[in-house]
Amino acid sequence: MIKCQACDREQQPRLLCAQCGAPLGAGLDLFAALGLPRKLTIDPARLEQTYHDLGRRIHPDRFASKSVRLRDASLRATALLTRAYRTLRDPVSRGLYWLELNGHKLADNNKSVPADLAEMVFEVQEQLADLRVARDGSGGEAERLRGAVDERRTELHRMIEGGSRELVQNFARWDAHGGANGAGRDALVMELKLVLSKIAYLRTLIRDIDRELDSAQAA
Amino acid sequence: MAYSEKVIEHYTNPRNVGSFAKGEDNVGTGVVGAPECGDVMKLQLKINPENGVIEDAKFKTFGCGSAIASSSYVTELVKGKHIEEAMTIKNTVIVKELNLPPVKIHCSVLAEDAIKAAITDWKSHQTPASAQEPRKAQES
Numbered sequence: 001m002i003k004c005q006a007c008d009r010e011q012q013p014r015l016l017c018a019q020c021g022a023p024l025g026a027g028l029d030l031f032a033a034l035g036l037p038r039k040l041t042i043d044p045a046r047l048e049q050t051y052h053d054l055g056r057r058i059h060p061d062r063f064a065s066k067s068v069r070l071r072d073a074s075l076r077a078t079a080l081l082t083r084a085y086r087t088l089r090d091p092v093s094r095g096l097y098w099l100e101l102n103g104h105k106l107a108d109n110n111k112s113v114p115a116d117l118a119e120m121v122f123e124v125q126e127q128l129a130d131l132r133v134a135r136d137g138s139g140g141e142a143e144r145l146r147g148a149v150d151e152r153r154t155e156l157h158r159m160i161e162g163g164s165r166e167l168v169q170n171f172a173r174w175d176a177h178g179g180a181n182g183a184g185r186d187a188l189v190m191e192l193k194l195v196l197s198k199i200a201y202l203r204t205l206i207r208d209i210d211r212e213l214d215s216a217q218a219a
Numbered sequence: 220m221a222y223s224e225k226v227i228e229h230y231t232n233p234r235n236v237g238s239f240a241k242g243e244d245n246v247g248t249g250v251v252g253a254p255e256c257g258d259v260m261k262l263q264l265k266i267n268p269e270n271g272v273i274e275d276a277k278f279k280t281f282g283c284g285s286a287i288a289s290s291s292y293v294t295e296l297v298k299g300k301h302i303e304e305a306m307t308i309k310n311t312v313i314v315k316e317l318n319l320p321p322v323k324i325h326c327s328v329l330a331e332d333a334i335k336a337a338i339t340d341w342k343s344h345q346t347p348a349s350a351q352e353p354r355k356a357q358e359s
């Protein structure tokens with residue numbers, strides 16, 4: 001329980017006081033900040049709505065003529081709300097935050113890269129290295145390589161979409177599971193880590209491709 | 220981010236970049252990744268099956284400069300070492316040598332893990348009688 005500084009009302013931790021509407025916000029996790037249940041599946045429309053709704057009610061403009069303490073509280077609550085919204089909006093960062101919230105580290109016991117993915121990473125990186133060399137030479141070869149890398153990029157984006165679908169399924173399993181400790185939970189943690197890692201490797205590779213193709217265009 | 224001189228040195232002039240030819244004997248390959256940043260590293264060790272000594276090393280790492288420098292450095296570090304000794308190499312040695320800042324420590328962990336993965340891979344290809352315990356074999 002926490003106590004509202006403005007009206008003294010005791011209540012469960014939440015972003016703003018249930019009685020007088022003063023901003024609170026201390027000690028909240030990001031789900032609680034948005035008044036959402038601790039579930040991984042989040043309806044994006046509801047998230048938007050809640051964010052804007054709460055944002056209006058704790059907006060610093062509303063407290064401009066109030067005490068310093070309330071003005072401060074409003075600023076802090078707004079910052080927390082924004083962080084909660086940004087983190088939970090994107091399923092990948094939501095999943096990463098979930099791990100953190102449950103005391104897990106993504107990299108723990110999770111260093112091996114699936115063989116087919118690793119092979120793809122090295123192949124594409126070779127292509128990028130070739131492209132860097134070819135760019136300084138005559139046009140035809142660079143053109144061909146650029147096309148090949150561009151195709152890879154499309155493929156990688158498709159793989160990320162696949163990864164995102166796996167993520168959604170994993171979220172649903174978590175929500176159905178109810179959070180009890182045990183083998184089922186450990187398996188969900190590992191599965192979540194693997195999907196998030198796969199997406200991380202794919203994103204890094206796409207970032208490198210983007211860089212190379214953009215600089216190739218500029219050259 | 221300001222890189223240390225040694226990182227820049229390894230980065231601009233990396234040692235032992237490349238791969239051993241496919242199917243070459245006595246090569247152990249370790250592929251590891253850092254899921255926090257999505258970087259992937261490959262380290263290959265050529266190990267003498269008679270005495271378990273690492274004779275040559277090659278690496279392929281892309282992206283992060285600290286990971287490239289870390290892997291370049293460990294290829295030099297492990298050469299001439301017995302595999303059991305190489306297994307004990309800690310990332311802190313790399314951090315110290317390259318002067319890595321805290322946010323780049325995971326890059327050195329990647330290199331440490333790559334050594335272990337490569338040796339484990341090599342061992343899995345050996346027959347127990349040959350190189351797994353070379354010292355004992357010599358004694359008997």
Ligand code: FES
Nearest residue numbers: 256258283286326
């Ligand atoms: S930043 Fe990830 S390996 Fe260096």
